[in-house]
Amino acid sequence: MFCLGRLFAIGWRLDRRRLLVGGGLLLLGSVATPLVAVGAGRLVDAVTAGAVGDATTWAVVVAVALTGELMLGHFAHLSYFELAELTEERFNRDLLRLVNGPEELAHSDDPAFADRVDLLRQDVMQLRSTVQFGLQLGALVVQVLLTAVVLGAVSPWLLALPFAAVVPVVLGRRAEAGLQAVREAQSPTTRGIRYLRRLAASPASQKEVRLAGGAGFLLDRQAALLDAYGTAMAAADRRHALLRAAGQLVFGLGYVAAVLWVYELARTGRASAGAVVLTVTLATQLGSQMSSGVELLGSVHRAAAGLRRFVTFDDEVTRAAGPARTGEVPATTGDGLRLEGVTFRYPGADGDTLHEVDLHLPAGTSVALVGENGAGKSTLLKLLTGLYRPTGGRILVEGVDLRDVAPAAWRSRTAALFQDFARVELSLQHSVGIGRLTDVDEPGAVTAAVARAGATATVERVGLDGVLGLGYADGEDLSGGQWQSVGFARTLMRTDPLLLTLDEPAAALDALAEQRLVDAYQATAAEVAATVGGVTIFVTHRMSTVRLADRIVVLDGGRVVEQGAHADLLAAGGRYSALWTLQARAYAD
Known part of the structure; x- marks a missing residue:
């Protein structure tokens, strides 16, 4: 009920006309189905009694009911199909909003977050069909109730048949729950399979894959994941099939008992031949209805699990946002940027990426971040631009703590070009x-x-x-x-950015293009410094570019180990001097 109530409320807001038309036509179709059985029974009785007029009337009723049973569902589909498209679009927009909702991006580096988002994408596809399934399930409930009323009119004992039909529904729901649990547990495996498929098929990666002869390796990895997924799902499918078969067996025994009982009533004169036809027809329909009900309930159950994940995710994102930040961004940097004891750890990581970084970047200066891969340079840039929030410590702009400033307000005064x-x-x-x-x-x-x-x-x-x-x-x-x-x-x-950051800006450029970029960077840095006192920061491994910066900051293992001007750091003979000498020797050789 949680799932259907939520989806129908959304459908009502999106397009109530399509919801009402689709539901109304399905409801009429649900009445037509038992009416066929009633009409067939009355037709047999009229023919047996030789009542030509009554037989003609009931023949027309059966024909009209059959036409309605066959056609009303089709016309209903035209309405709820469009409503399903609107619902899918709504959830896709909501998913994009939630993925982009957290003010910081550290969560995007968490594999568990990626698994959840991947599963939610699949849930959205399932929710699209659930609007249709929910309407069909409602019509089916009406159909079953009408069937029970008609069967009870033949004999109160036949009311036991719908109860027997409940057994496969209950067992089917339990089977679906078990299948869904296994499917969720296999989410990392399915994500890995899709990634390997994209890697093997993407034009961007095919060049390296072909040159390395790695296609077979990727296919083997994919096959291993498929085997693991297939083994887990095969066991779940077997349990699912056994539970459903047990439920259908119970209903099958009830069906046979009902038919034999009505034949006994007819044999002893307590029921007409038409009642036998009616019972056989309704009992057959009831089996089909319950079988459809199991399928629809299974789909709704899976959708309900997905919708609960969606709601939980929405609540988590909302809670994580916390109270609104009202601090204002300074018009100029004034004192520049200050990092005081800044520490950062990625979600799920065992250790810190940055360790108690203390750093003062004066207004109007150009700063180069230097260090080996993994030293923490890109992480530091993302902290400064407000994409990550420090695990510890604080970042100040003209004395204002960025924790108190709305991230969007700070980002509107920053500009960045990242390596990726x-x-x-x-x-x-x-x-x-x-x-x-x-x-x-x-x-x-x-x-x-x-x-x-x-x-x-x-x-x-x-x-x-x-x-x-x-x-x-x-x-x-x-x-x-x-x-x-x-x-x-x-x-x-x-x-007019207060902060301009470039992460490996010349990585894909030739020498001439690199020089043009360096010239553009220097001109921009001078302009930003003169107009708003902005700080410009760039990360590069090319030491010839580093020397152009006013200040050089050297990172090693997430810590600032050196900082100063190019000449001063060379004279100090420390980490920077070693990196400079190493790269200079490579060019000299």
């Missing part, structure tokens, strides 16, 4: 323009951002209205460096 930047396959205008939504449709703003990013050649080739990516028939494919230039232009749509 998004390839937004829209028109070039919109792919760049979404970097500042207020100017998303302004060609002048996009053209200026593209020029600042040094990506004018891409505009000349594609045009602002040209579509990017191979996902469209007329889409323009870009090289990795061109995509990164587009991403950089999107970052530069915000002209």
Whole structure:
């Protein structure tokens, strides 16, 4: 009832006309089905008695009822199919809202969260059909009640048959619950299977897979997961089938007993031949009704489990949001950015990624983060941009703790280009323009951002209205460096950020493109520093670029081990000096 009540309430809000029309037609169809049996019984009695007029009347009734039974469901489908589409769209939008609802993104790095979202996507597909199943189940209940009334009129003992038909429903529901539990437990396995399929089929990964000859390896891994999934589900399917078979056996015995009892009534003159036809017809229909009921209840039960997961997820996201933050973002950085004892641990991780980081980044400075892979550079950037919330410590902007500031307000004053930047396959205008939504449709703003990013050649080739990516028939494919230039232009749509961060901005660029990006970065950093005192931070492994920064911060194992100017750090002979010497030797050799 929880599931159906919730879905019908949603359907009522989405399109009450389709809900009422679909439900009403199904209800009429449910009346037509037992009416066929009643009409057939009366027709037999009329023919036996030689009453031609009555026989004709009941023949017409049977014909009309049969037509209604066959056609009303089809017309109902036209209404509730469209309602199901609206419901699916509603839940898909809600899922996107919930996935993007948490103010921080640390949860997205938790495998358990990914499993839940993957399962919820499957639940949404199930919920689409449940509107239809719920309406059909309601009509079926009416149908069973009418069948019971008619059977009771023949003989009160026949009322035991619907009760016998309840047994397969109960056992079927238990069987579905067990099957659903196993399916949920196998969610990580199914996610792994889908990932391997995408990896083997994706154009982005096929080059490396083919060159490495890894197709067979991936297929073997997929086969192993499929075997594990198949073994678990086979055992669950066997138990499911046995429980359902036991229920159907109970009803089958009740059906045989009912038919024999009515024949006995007819033999002794306590029932007519028409009553025998009516009972056999209704008993057969009842078996079909209960079989359908088991299927529908199983589907509704699975949908109810999914809907409860959805509601639980919604509640968790709502609770995690906590009270609204009302702190205001300073107009300028003033004192700059300060990190005081900042610690961070990813959900489910055994240890901290960052350890009590103390750092002062003065207003108007350009900062380079240096360190080996896994040192915590990207994590630190995500903390500074408000994508993660510190596990411990605090981050201050002009003395304001970012914990007290609405994340959206702070992010509106930040701009970032991450190493795994998004390839937004829209028109070039919109792919760049979404970097500042207020100017998303302004060609002048996009053209200026593209020029600042040094990506004018891409505009000349594609045009602002040209579509990017191979996902469209007329889409323009870009090289990795061109995509990164587009991403950089999107970052530069915000002209007054208090914080500008670039994570490996030159990773996909050739030497000339890298120099253009460095020049654009330096010009932007100077502009941001002069206008709002903004801090610019970049992460790179190219030491020739690092030396251009006002301040260099060296991370190792999640801790700040050195910081200062390039010359000072070289003179200190520490970690930075070793990294510089190592890279310089590689070029010298």
